[in-house]
Amino acid sequence: MNHLVDLLLIAVGAAFINNFVLHYFVGICPFIGVSRRVDQAFGMGLAVTFVVTIASFLAWFFTWFVTRPGAPVTAWVWGLFAPGSRTVLDLSILNYLIYIFVIASSVQFVEMYLKRFFPALFKAFGVYLPLITTNCAILFACLEIMKHVSGVRDPAAAWGLDQALALAVFGGLGFALAITMMAGIREELDLCDIPEPLKGAGITLLTAGIMAMAFMGFTGVDRGLAAFLR
Amino acid sequence: MLTPVTILTAAGTMLVLAVAMALVLGWANRAFHVETDPRVEAAEGALPGANCGGCGYVGCSEYAEAVVLGGAAVDLCPVGGPSTAGKLAEIMGVGLEEKVPERPVVHCNARLEDRLGRRPYEGEESCAAANMVAGVQGCAYGCLGFGDCVAACSFEAVRVAEGLAEIDYEKCVGCGACARACPRNVISMVPFRHSRVVVVKCSNKDFGPEVKKVCKVGCIGCKACERAMGDYFRVEENLARTAPEKFEPSLDFGPVLEKCPQEGIVFLGLPGAEGRDGVAPGRVEVEFRTTVDQAEWRG
Numbered sequence: 027m028n029h030l031v032d033l034l035l036i037a038v039g040a041a042f043i044n045n046f047v048l049h050y051f052v053g054i055c056p057f058i059g060v061s062r063r064v065d066q067a068f069g070m071g072l073a074v075t076f077v078v079t080i081a082s083f084l085a086w087f088f089t090w091f092v093t094r095p096g097a098p099v100t101a102w103v104w105g106l107f108a109p110g111s112r113t114v115l116d117l118s119i120l121n122y123l124i125y126i127f128v129i130a131s132s133v134q135f136v137e138m139y140l141k142r143f144f145p146a147l148f149k150a151f152g153v154y155l156p157l158i159t160t161n162c163a164i165l166f167a168c169l170e171i172m173k174h175v176s177g178v179r180d181p182a183a184a185w186g187l188d189q190a191l192a193l194a195v196f197g198g199l200g201f202a203l204a205i206t207m208m209a210g211i212r213e214e215l216d217l218c219d220i221p222e223p224l225k226g227a228g229i230t231l232l233t234a235g236i237m238a239m240a241f242m243g244f245t246g247v248d249r250g251l252a253a254f255l256r
Numbered sequence: 257m258l259t260p261v262t263i264l265t266a267a268g269t270m271l272v273l274a275v276a277m278a279l280v281l282g283w284a285n286r287a288f289h290v291e292t293d294p295r296v297e298a299a300e301g302a303l304p305g306a307n308c309g310g311c312g313y314v315g316c317s318e319y320a321e322a323v324v325l326g327g328a329a330v331d332l333c334p335v336g337g338p339s340t341a342g343k344l345a346e347i348m349g350v351g352l353e354e355k356v357p358e359r360p361v362v363h364c365n366a367r368l369e370d371r372l373g374r375r376p377y378e379g380e381e382s383c384a385a386a387n388m389v390a391g392v393q394g395c396a397y398g399c400l401g402f403g404d405c406v407a408a409c410s411f412e413a414v415r416v417a418e419g420l421a422e423i424d425y426e427k428c429v430g431c432g433a434c435a436r437a438c439p440r441n442v443i444s445m446v447p448f449r450h451s452r453v454v455v456v457k458c459s460n461k462d463f464g465p466e467v468k469k470v471c472k473v474g475c476i477g478c479k480a481c482e483r484a485m486g487d488y489f490r491v492e493e494n495l496a497r498t499a500p501e502k503f504e505p506s507l508d509f510g511p512v513l514e515k516c517p518q519e520g521i522v523f524l525g526l527p528g529a530e531g532r533d534g535v536a537p538g539r540v541e542v543e544f545r546t547t548v549d550q551a552e553w554r555g
Contacts, residue, residue, distance in 0.1 A: 135280065
């Protein structure tokens with residue numbers, strides 16, 4: 027039960043309280059660039075959710091099995107070369123490199139796969155899929171997972187795959203929510219009398235700032251929720 | 257802590273990972289290979305790349321795909337015109353029919369001083385917004401003059417002068433973006449078989465007395481043009497319309513232009529051999545202004 031509550035708190039935290047865009051200010055380029063129309067923004071949000079889920083799965087997988095101190099695969103391979111050695115290998119220096127490497131390759135792979143077997147979906151994602159590869163929101167999710175897998179002192183508190191995926195899926199959905207709301211506002215802004223110097227990116231960033239302040243209203247919801255559920 | 261062991265294992269890990277990913281991606285590239293038609297690329301190369309959407313597809317590459325794979329017509333590109341259509345026809349190996357180029361025509365002739373019953377309007381300066389408000393101007397059919405068509409044009413071929421949209425036919429390529437942008441459908445695409453054509457510059461379908469209440473130059477549906485030149489003009493729904501596909505430079509429009517009490521029948525397009533005089537009889541060249549009459553329109 028406590029585990030489920032943990033998952034719920036991670037999900038709520040990722041989607042609302044610590045929204046990727048509105049709290050951490052990552053993924054601003056698609057947030058500004060592709061928020062002109064609601065349908066496009068929604069597609070972008072779903073594409074980000076999709077990619078961040080895949081990337082987080084792989085990031086958790088490699089962090090857990092390869093790069094964290096005393097990771098099983100690394101220890102096993104090291105054991106082949108130096109049987110009986112008591113050195114605990116820590117490959118954490120490779121985290122960033124491996125994340126970027128793995129994200130880029132997996133998105134390439136997914137793109138080829140979609141093109142072959144789901145051409146309609148491939149067309150719907152269009153140029154967004156390769157674009158998202160270099161999106162900082164994706165790397166941010168990976169780093170957040172890294173923090174909770176190899177950065178914790180107590181090994182029992184390290185995140186499992188379910189917690190990592192909860193963060194990824196709901197973080198992605200939070201991004202989709204934010205960008206879709208932004209697109210809705212921007213569609214209305216098109217019919218408004220905006221002062222000349224603020225037109226375009228200016229008013230959009232101001233709007234994003236006000237939205238971020240509105241989302242600050244969620245602060246503390248997780249503590250209240252935890253107290254209520256436990 | 258960077259010990260030689262860590263460095264070696266890190267390098268080894270990356271090496272193994274790189275080789276594994278390369279193998280996976282290389283395999284995927286072959287296993288998931290999709291045959292693409294080389295003609296799609298050729299067709300895309302033949303298109304002008306303006307991505308204006310005049311063909312009805314999202315962009316040039318989508319149109320190229322539609323031509324090669326979807327069997328779309330080869331002559332839909334208004335920007336490239338006959339030469340592009342010829343190239344596409346060659347790529348596809350099909351014959352080509354002659355197509356009459358289309359150009360936008362603003363079916364409204366009323367400058368600011370001709371429009372009656374206008375009221376102060378303080379909203380957003382766009383036709384789409386003003387069109388939602390009732391009573392911005394008396395005529396519910398005519399040009400609003402806020403220039404949504406100007407904004408839509410990628411070729412700087414539209415301007416608003418004295419509150420009326422005008423097309424510069426020397427710059428216009430006929431992509432139809434302005435016609436799609438106009439919320440009142442005042443602009444329509446008209447076939448230009450020659451460099452000029454005769455059109456009726458009014459969209460008002462109300463009865464004559466109603467038109468006279470809101471406009472000084474609107475068509476009152478008197479049918480004088482239909483009586484004088486029945487095969488070119490016809491009056492439907494109290495509005496004179498033309499058959500521009502029948503236009504010939506040899507036709508004599510003199511009597512009709514004289515008969516029309518509202519002077520709503522005009523020559524449009526590039527000046528013919530007879531010079532600029534033939535473009536729009538009775539029309540006064542107006543000074544170009546960037547905004548519509550501020551004194552009255554902004555209230």
